[in-house]
Amino acid sequence: MKYLYIASTRAFSGxxxxxxxxxxxxxxxxxxxxxxxxxxxxxLKYKNKYVDxxxxxxxxxxxxxxxxxxISPFVVxxxxxxxxxxxxxSDNFEHVVKAFKNIKGRSVVLVGGAAEFFEGSSFGVNALxxxxxxxxxxxxxEPWEGDSTIDSLMGVKEFLGNYFxxxxxxxxxxxxHNHIKKLVRPFLEKKGxxxxxxxxxxxxxxxxxxxxxxxxxxxxxxxxxxxxxxFIENFSIGAMDVxxxxxxxxxxxxxxxxxxxxxxxxxLAALETSTKCIVLTGGMFMNDVILGKAKAQDVPIISxxxxxxxxxxxxxxxxxxIRIREQKKILKTKEIVSKEFDFNRLLKALKINxxxxx
Numbered sequence: 001m002k003y004l005y006i007a008s009t010r011a012f013s014g015x016x017x018x019x020x021x022x023x024x025x026x027x028x029x030x031x032x033x034x035x036x037x038x039x040x041x042x043x044l045k046y047k048n049k050y051v052d053x054x055x056x057x058x059x060x061x062x063x064x065x066x067x068x069x070x071i072s073p074f075v076v077x078x079x080x081x082x083x084x085x086x087x088x089x090s091d092n093f094e095h096v097v098k099a100f101k102n103i104k105g106r107s108v109v110l111v112g113g114a115a116e117f118f119e120g121s122s123f124g125v126n127a128l129x130x131x132x133x134x135x136x137x138x139x140x141x142e143p144w145e146g147d148s149t150i151d152s153l154m155g156v157k158e159f160l161g162n163y164f165x166x167x168x169x170x171x172x173x174x175x176x177h178n179h180i181k182k183l184v185r186p187f188l189e190k191k192g193x194x195x196x197x198x199x200x201x202x203x204x205x206x207x208x209x210x211x212x213x214x215x216x217x218x219x220x221x222x223x224x225x226x227x228x229x230x231f232i233e234n235f236s237i238g239a240m241d242v243x244x245x246x247x248x249x250x251x252x253x254x255x256x257x258x259x260x261x262x263x264x265x266x267x268l269a270a271l272e273t274s275t276k277c278i279v280l281t282g283g284m285f286m287n288d289v290i291l292g293k294a295k296a297q298d299v300p301i302i303s304x305x306x307x308x309x310x311x312x313x314x315x316x317x318x319x320x321x322i323r324i325r326e327q328k329k330i331l332k333t334k335e336i337v338s339k340e341f342d343f344n345r346l347l348k349a350l351k352i353n354x355x356x357x358x
Contacts, residue, residue, distance in 0.1 A: 002108045002350045003136035004165070007127055009152045011115035013141045014170040016054060017205065018197075019110050020330065021337025022346075023062045026108060029343075031352070034103040035062055037112035038096045038130050039120040040075040050075045055112065061330055066103065073099035074125055084122060093124045100134055107352060111136055117159070128160075137165040137350060139196070144172045150184065153193055165349055166194030168341070171201045194349065197341040205329055205336075207231040208318075210277045210300050213256060216318055217279065217311060219302040222286065223295045230276045230300075231328065232256045235315060237308065238266035249273040258311055261286050261303070268293070275299055281308045 006019050019035070026033045040052020046068055055072035064071065073095045083090060103109055111134070114120055117127045131138055140156050142149050149169065157164045167188065172180055177200065185195045211228035214221055221228065234252045238245055238259030246269040249257070256277040257270040261284035270278055271293055278294065280286055283305035294301050304311055347353075 001104075001106050002352055003111055003134045004108055004350065005111040005113055005127065005131050005136040005138045005163075006141060007113035007117065007138050007156075008141045009116050009156060010143070013143050014168075014199070015113055015141045016058070017170070017199075017333050018139070018141050018168055018337065018341075019112055020058060020061055021333045021341065022343075023058070023110055024334045025338060025341070025343055026110075027062065031107040032105060033062065033064075034066065034106040034109035035059060035064055035071060035112065036099055036103060036109060037072055038074060038099075039114050039123070039125045040072050041114070041119075043075045043077045050077055058112065069095075070099045070102045074123070076120075076123065080123070090123065093129070096125055096130065097133065108350065109134075117156075131160070131163050136163065138163050139165050139168065139346075141168045141170055143170050144176055144180065150188070153188060154191060157191075157193055164193075166196050168196055169198040172198055173201055194345070196346055197337070199336060199340055202332065202336060203233045205332060207233045207254075210256075210302070213277065213279070213315070214302050216314055217302060217304045217306070219279070219304040222280075222301040222303055223291055224298055224300040227298050227300050232276045235312075236270075237312060238263055238270065239308065242266060242269050245269050246272070249275070258308060258315075260284070260308060264290055271297055271299060277302060279304060279311060281306060281311050 006015050008015050023033055023035060035058055037052050037055035040055055042053040043050040044053040044056055046056070051068045051072040052075050056068065059066065059071040074092045111130065113127055120126045138160055140153060142152055153167050169180060180198050185198060188195055209229050209231055213232060214228065232254065234255040236249060236252055236255050236257050238257050242265040245266050249269055250273050253274040254276050255274065256279055257266070257275055258279045258281060259266045260282050261280040264287045267278055267290045276299070278299060278301045280301060280303045283303065291301065
């Protein structure tokens with residue numbers, strides 16, 4: 001049984017995307033897979049105990065039958081932090097070790113890493129300790145942030161030593177694609193860093209639903225509550241004159257338009273173009289004509305008491321941090337990883353052969 005630890009040096013790198021995509025590929029090829037997230041940071045109450053919400057989702061998405069306390073053996077909660085700070089002893093690592101022992105008869109076990117390598121150290125459950133305990137090979141997922149990404153990958157290779165398997169460069173903007181293909185990947189390969197995939201930033205995976213947006217803004221939905229699961233791919237701020245706004249809106253598909261409740265001209269312009277949602281700021285009363293037209297065109301309207309600047313700040317603070325939960329994103333994840341990830345190279349690196357297939 002092989003263990004593949006999927007790690008990163010920073011949060012929101014796209015580890016879940018790679019983990020889910022690889023899990024679906026392993027299953028499609030007939031391999032018996034397992035999944036475990038040794039340390040969770042998003043507690044979800046389940047049958048009088050806590051599990052990690054991301055781990056729970058991953059187990060469901062991969063169709064695993066393991067108990068929740070195996071998939072998610074330890075979750076950081078207020079209570080666990082309180083016990084830690086009061087110096088009370090814990091057996092967190094023992095729980096994790098027990099969970100690993102309960103995963104049997106698999107070709108490969110995917111291990112979901114924490115936000116970065118040292119997260120969980122105060123609880124005795126950090127990445128390096130787990131990697132060494134189960135002798136896991138480590139795939140490092142890094143978002144492209146220029147030279148700092150190269151530094152991170154070279155540093156991690158040195159840090160992990162023989163446990164380092166290779167890298168995935170994620171969230172690459174279109175402008176950097178040729179640079180990475182022609183220069184960065186060959187350079188890293190020469191330095192002994194296998195690059196299994198270099199993935200573009202994907203609009204759908206970075207998108208949010210209208211429902212998620214309303215939650216982020218703590219808003220009130222004024223109409224078309226039946227359209228809250230539509231995906232928003234772009235955001236536009238309606239603070240310009242209406243002629244300029246209309247030209248811009250026509251070039252921006254599947255968007256949410258953020259504007260003041262008093263800007264009925266901007267709202268009408270938005271409704272004439274590809275708009276998934278209108279966000280009215282300032283908490284003011286809106287025009288009934290606009291409301292009626294929005295209902296007729298299946299466009300939800302969200303009202304928030306915040307001003308436009310604060311609203312935009314709230315949205316920007318979570319963009320790129322939305323997790324993969326919706327079915328459309330799951331299918332897109334599988335498509336991207338299947339197309340771009342060098343799966344055969346991974347099998348060879350992990351020394352998994354056809355005999356492992358059930």
